[in-house]
Amino acid sequence: MLEEHHRKCPSIVIDKLKALRYSASTIKTYSNFLSIFFTYHYAYQPQEITNEMIRSYLRYLIQEREISESYQNQMINAIKFYYEKVLGGKQQTYFIDRPKKSKPLPIVLSQKETILLLKSISNLKHKTILTVIYSCGLRVSEIINLKLSSIYFEENKIHIVAGKGKKDRYVTIANRTKKLIQIYLKEYAPEYYLIEGQRGGKYTASSIQKFLKKQSYSIGISKNVTPHTLRHSFATHLLEKGISLRYIQYILGHESSKTTEIYTHITNTGIENIKNPIDDFDFD
Template sequence: MLRVRTCETGGYAYYSVYLSEGDPREGLLEGNPWCKPDGVQPRHWKMPLTIQSKNFLKGLSQDRRSGGKGEKTPIRLLILRGNRLRVPVYPGPAGLRYFKSLAYRRYDAVNKHWTLPYTDKVLAKVKEVLAPMYPEIEVEDRRAKKAKKKTKRLREHYRSCPEEMKEKLRVKRYSESTVRTYTSMFSEFLSYHYAHSPEEITADQIKAYMRHLVAEREVSESYQNQMINAVKFYYEKVLGGQRRTYFVERPRSGRNLPTVLSQKEMSALLKGIPNVKHKTIVTVIYSCGLRISELISMKVSDIDYGSRRILLKQAKGKKDRYVPLAERTELMVKAYLKRYNPEEYLFEGPSGGQYSPSSVRKFLKRYSKAVGVKKNVCPHTLRHSCATHLLENGVDLRYIQHLLGHNDSKTTEVYTHITEMGLDNIKNPLDQLDL
């Protein structure tokens, strides 16, 4: 039984804590640096009247292992979208120290929970520090994507993207993927305002549409940003630089960590792919850290076996770069070429031409599920996994940045928050003090 009351002696306010004899939570009180024995009455402790003490005591009260009927109350850890782990209980002194050692950890003082970057290692460590207080721990994965709310629109309300916008996009050398995205989104925007011509749509109507996307359709941050860019392009580039959309509020970018496969999961995935062509595609993406667009654009002539590297022409940002060709990858590519003999592109569809990106996504999900990988795996997951595994193997961050083709080193630095390499070797400054 746990009893807590607020006391005051000589102007000093504190919590007075009492535990009944034999309560297993006594060890937690003894291990708390803020908690001091009363010195007069047995099983009494004093704690300062602070928010840390309040949260600690709240965590103790939730631990019912020694409740009246021996009732056990399991706690539930939530894995959220963006690879975030939510811990809804007080983690104890050891747990607090671990939580505060993690990058991107956050404490919600209103709802009294922690959110941490999620990896398998972090989850295992959280379970370890919570186990003494909460013997029953459940984990719920809530990363499954929700079905997007679609707005039904009558066929007669449909408005196609103006041809001058398509022409302007191609004149300015935008990629075909960007042309398709912008024209599709601007067509959707015009269909929403079907009663007005593009020149009649006001800045307030544009802002109202952006709020509609967020509040009613619940689109993602990236989708909203793409829509803003498509609308801005038309009004600023096609209509001669009108600045009506400059003041549209952009969404705050969340700090979501990418999904990464462990080296064990990556090995199981490659072993579980029987199709030679599919296995070669996955191997090339992973070993070279490629984007899906870079893979399908790669030609047979881009491989330089003499220098063991591959030239990626006009990759994202219209930049060329080289990536290394690993020895195992070279052997697999040669075996694949001997069997399939593609004419131009390294990976071609059944009727020739570039391989379909959607086909890669589909078979990758199918094979991942078959080998027991529960994560949401896509081609970009292999790219993230390559960068993370290179970092764990001691490769310099600057080299990884060049390999991935990142302009800004901050983009590459996100992988330092996924791996825990070297965290165990960091000495906490508190341990160096003479206390």
């Protein structure tokens, strides 16, 4: 493809994404994928691209490029956004069937591994970050966007503002977590966000991912540990303690209970206590 054929994502798309408060990562993803899509069809104006041309392009990506399921779905979502949200077109069925996305069980730490990890951290900021993520069941985006004004110490709760799905929720702060946060605040005195970079402003998700992975390997945890692993682990440990799925669903901010039900496939607690009905049969 010649350089002169390259097409940038229309600025109207980025403006629309920002107006609808899409995340920075989604804006970057959609703009990149639409740039690729329009460059492929460089001989046509976006409005001239037909439904059949879209289907043909997707078949090309799958059959010739052998793209992943994730890549295909991201491309579809970007195209749908442009034609349906930006141009105001009706929802169309011009796409080939999406592949069923495989759903591997999430990686979780045992309670012993979680304790080992949190106890091993000497850096106060790092310990506070991971403790809050785990004990409040937060997403990494929620911890880096957590403002000091959203922490209510007297009420032992944190207000998670516009988390995933744009829905607010409250989560409780454990006493141990609250004490750690108070120690951290005296030491670091952040101005606006609970966790801030060395020069102020938001801490980055990549920094959290890097030090968590390094710390995990240093203490012999071979699992691929990410910030989301702590969230999964927290939910699993709650379930193991007998907390209802409905309550766990609210804490995690899941819109659907089906998302929360995945943790029932991870925990084994209680299975050993289930009596097999055949033991009640008398047929000797």
